Amino acid sequence: MGLLQNGQWVDQWYATEENGGKFVREDAQLRHWVTADGQAGPSGDAGFVAEAGRYHLYVSLACPWAHRTLIFRELKQLQSLIDVTVVEAHMRENGWEFANAVDGKIGQHIAGAQADPLHQKDFLYQIYQLAKPHYNGRVTVPVLWDKKTNTIVSNESSEIIRMFNTAFNDITGNTLDYYPQALQPQINQLNEFIYEKINNGVYRCGFATSQAAYEEAYDALFSALDTIETRLSTKRYLLGDSITEADWRLFTTLIRFDNVYVGHFKTNRNTIESMAYISDYLRDLYQQPGIATTVNMDHIKQHYYFSHQQINPTQIVPAGPDIDFLRPHNREQLMTSTSHPQG
Numbered sequence: 001m002g003l004l005q006n007g008q009w010v011d012q013w014y015a016t017e018e019n020g021g022k023f024v025r026e027d028a029q030l031r032h033w034v035t036a037d038g039q040a041g042p043s044g045d046a047g048f049v050a051e052a053g054r055y056h057l058y059v060s061l062a063c064p065w066a067h068r069t070l071i072f073r074e075l076k077q078l079q080s081l082i083d084v085t086v087v088e089a090h091m092r093e094n095g096w097e098f099a100n101a102v103d104g105k106i107g108q109h110i111a112g113a114q115a116d117p118l119h120q121k122d123f124l125y126q127i128y129q130l131a132k133p134h135y136n137g138r139v140t141v142p143v144l145w146d147k148k149t150n151t152i153v154s155n156e157s158s159e160i161i162r163m164f165n166t167a168f169n170d171i172t173g174n175t176l177d178y179y180p181q182a183l184q185p186q187i188n189q190l191n192e193f194i195y196e197k198i199n200n201g202v203y204r205c206g207f208a209t210s211q212a213a214y215e216e217a218y219d220a221l222f223s224a225l226d227t228i229e230t231r232l233s234t235k236r237y238l239l240g241d242s243i244t245e246a247d248w249r250l251f252t253t254l255i256r257f258d259n260v261y262v263g264h265f266k267t268n269r270n271t272i273e274s275m276a277y278i279s280d281y282l283r284d285l286y287q288q289p290g291i292a293t294t295v296n297m298d299h300i301k302q303h304y305y306f307s308h309q310q311i312n313p314t315q316i317v318p319a320g321p322d323i324d325f326l327r328p329h330n331r332e333q334l335m336t337s338t339s340h341p342q343g
């Protein structure tokens, strides 16, 4: 894996030395917003009107951040409006690769990965170069591409899901709201806690290069999971009877936890399967309409175990565990009202 320096690809692993062995995630840089009328959003330029067929998503099925965008594309019925390209699961010297890349460096093609249908490029960094010829920074998924102005609208998943939540409502007629005004302060607070300690917390465990940095992240992660476990003992979802954005943001980490993070990132105090409430909650979310189709455990396991050779030099991908996410979850009993949850 690597990054672009003044638009040139350089193969380089994360630098943790300057932070005492701690992994610090770089902020996303491309932050325009698609809006219903094309007005500027909270950051970036105006001009990105929500239109059918105009935008394209580049994702990895392995990546928890990209996974959020795929979930919102399902929940908000955007499948026919926004097409998707899936990169290869293995990420090596050239970063994220498309299927059939000439000079590709990956181990093997994993079913589900696709060639780039828009520009016939080999690597995702070439898409960044098209949008920003002098780009400096890491080349990450997801990427929301605008076919009309030939540029990247956004490479920040938390903002792409907010766009998907509302911008296309007039076109689809789907007005389900996963970030309702009344709950925004509580959602924001939960997001911050969950991002820091859980979503990014697993990476802070796995990418730490000092014992102290690892243990600090590990303690924060499991103490946060204990807090969530208690919370979910009385509430069906994080904020009560309805699923919100905060649940989906937690989901993409939980679904990867036992299959990857416990082993690969050494987040092994306990599995999610052994936490009674969180594991039922995870299956409840997994069983919501359309969600199972966004989960590809083969891409998830292949990506982490094969791509991070610094962590797993043999590149052997573990055979287990085999978890049945379709088992009953019995979470309906926690509903406080008889109305149906959203989603």
Ligand SMILES: N[C@@H](CCC(=O)N[C@@H](CS)C(=O)NCC(=O)O)C(=O)O
Pocket (backbone or CB within 6 Å): 001, 002, 026, 027, 028, 062, 063, 064, 065, 066, 095, 138, 139, 140, 141, 142, 155, 156, 157, 158
């Ligand atoms: N802030 C970004 C983070 C995305 C991100 O870090 N994606 C990872 C994959 S899970 C990536 O593409 N990493 C490549 C790299 O860092 O070189 C978002 O949430 O959209």
